[in-house]
Amino acid sequence: MRQLLLIAIMTALAGTAAGAAPLPGATSCPVFPADNPWNRRVDALPVAPDSDEIITAIGPEKTMHADFGSGLWDGGPIGIPVTIVRSTQKRTTVSFEYASESERGPYPIPANVRIEGGPTADGDRHALIVDRDRCRLYELFALRREGGRWKAGSGAIWNLRSNRLRPAGWTSADAAGLPILPGLARYDEVARGRIDHALRVTVSRTRRAYVWPARHFASSATDPSLPPMGLRLRLKRSYPIAAFPRQARIVLQALKEYGMVVADNGSDWYVSGAPDPRWSNDDLHSLDRVPGSAFEVVDPAAIRP
Numbered sequence: 027m028r029q030l031l032l033i034a035i036m037t038a039l040a041g042t043a044a045g046a047a048p049l050p051g052a053t054s055c056p057v058f059p060a061d062n063p064w065n066r067r068v069d070a071l072p073v074a075p076d077s078d079e080i081i082t083a084i085g086p087e088k089t090m091h092a093d094f095g096s097g098l099w100d101g102g103p104i105g106i107p108v109t110i111v112r113s114t115q116k117r118t119t120v121s122f123e124y125a126s127e128s129e130r131g132p133y134p135i136p137a138n139v140r141i142e143g144g145p146t147a148d149g150d151r152h153a154l155i156v157d158r159d160r161c162r163l164y165e166l167f168a169l170r171r172e173g174g175r176w177k178a179g180s181g182a183i184w185n186l187r188s189n190r191l192r193p194a195g196w197t198s199a200d201a202a203g204l205p206i207l208p209g210l211a212r213y214d215e216v217a218r219g220r221i222d223h224a225l226r227v228t229v230s231r232t233r234r235a236y237v238w239p240a241r242h243f244a245s246s247a248t249d250p251s252l253p254p255m256g257l258r259l260r261l262k263r264s265y266p267i268a269a270f271p272r273q274a275r276i277v278l279q280a281l282k283e284y285g286m287v288v289a290d291n292g293s294d295w296y297v298s299g300a301p302d303p304r305w306s307n308d309d310l311h312s313l314d315r316v317p318g319s320a321f322e323v324v325d326p327a328a329i330r331p
Contacts, residue, residue, distance in 0.1 A: 046223040049207075050214050051110040055161035055186045057208050057223070062189050063239045064208035064223045068260055068285045068324045077323035079251040084229050085294050086319035092277070092310035093228075094211060094299030102144025103301035106152050106210060109140045113159035120166065121177045127196040127242075129183040133164050135176055141169055150290075152199055153178075154207050161186040165199035165206055192241045200226075201290040202255035203241030209287055211280075211299030216273050221280035225299075228292030229253055238330040244291055253288050258324040260285035265320045273309035278316070285324060294318070 045060030058064060074080070094105030117132035134157055142152040155164040163186055168179035182198035184205050192203050200206050209226030232245045233252040240256025253259075261267075261281040270278060277297070286297060295318055299305075 046208060046221075047212075047215050047218065049108065049110070049156060049212075052156050052158035052161075055156065055158060058184075058186055058205075059189055062208065063329065064205075064287070065284075066224075066329070067283050068224075068258055068329065069263065069283045071328040072325045074323040074325040076251070080253050080257070080323050081318055081321060083231070083249070083251040084253060084318055086317060088294050088318050089314050090295040090297060090316045090318070091293065092211070092274075092299060092313050093293075093296040094301055094305065095307045095310050096301070096303045096305040097307065098144075100143070100147075102142070102147050103140070104305075104307075105299045105301035106142045106154060106206060107140035107301055108154045108156060108207065108210075109136065109138075110156050110158055111136060113157055115157070118176055120169075120181055121175060122180055123168070123178070124180040124197060128178075128181045131164075131181065131183070133166065133176070133181065133183075135164075135166075135169075139169070152206060154199075156186075156207070163205060163207055167199040191239055194241055197242045197244075201232075201242060201244035202236060202288065204239065204256065204287065204289055206289070206298070209289060209298060211277055211297065213300070213302035213304050216276045217304070219276065221276060222284070223280070224258065224284040225277070225280060225286040225297050226289045227259065227286040227298070228290045228296045229288055229294050230291060232288065232291055237326040240287075240289075253323075255288055257288040257326065258285045258329055259288070259321045260324055261316070262320055262322055265316070270312055271306070271309040273306050274312045277310075277313065281321075 045065045046057040115134035122128040143149045153166045153169040163184040166178040166181045215221045233254045234245045235254035236243045237256045267278040
């Protein structure tokens, strides 16, 4: 009995998780296996020796921001939307700017595919497409329709039942070479009361380096105090969250338990999520009170298997 109890304790400390909740509309597919890095708890892992230096470089006085919500902003949804398709969806070729680091496809892009920022957006224009029958995730960066053909900056295809990483040095639809979907805060998770995975975060300045499970960097800077792509950060256990409204509190609890992954260059401390009309923007705006100094860096050596 004591041996079984010890094994259970060691497993908990190792950071295992039940896995992220299935995506509504694709409930037969996991959002990657339960032991995937995105689904691993990191609240019991050690702090990185250079945590203070990295937090200082990102900005301890700057505050986090929920880069998702309800309604529209500048004509488009607030967040990175997901499109669900069946295996019968017609597949098409895509012309890529970074073709050497993109899966050729074809990609099941419906005419009404949801694009980050809306169909006329000028931003990253991410498109995330899930084939619910094959449990395949198709992610595209800078997707556009020109001259009757689809064009994109880069594209990646993921098996939602596999932990396989991209080749070393390859980008994806994200600068870190990681999938975007498993790092999104979703309303359906908050509605059930828990987010059981890490979240995606952007910072304005990164290092010319990446740490596991990231596969790609997007910087020429070599300052060791800058965060590499793939770095895991978490909200400090001591940071009080009880006074935050429910939606914000659930996000913050996830950041304590699972943390967030540096996945792209962008505004500092901007955490990603999927748009949904049921988000309370007032709740989410309360996250703007959380300063960068409330976070710490998880030791990358403790995360890599």
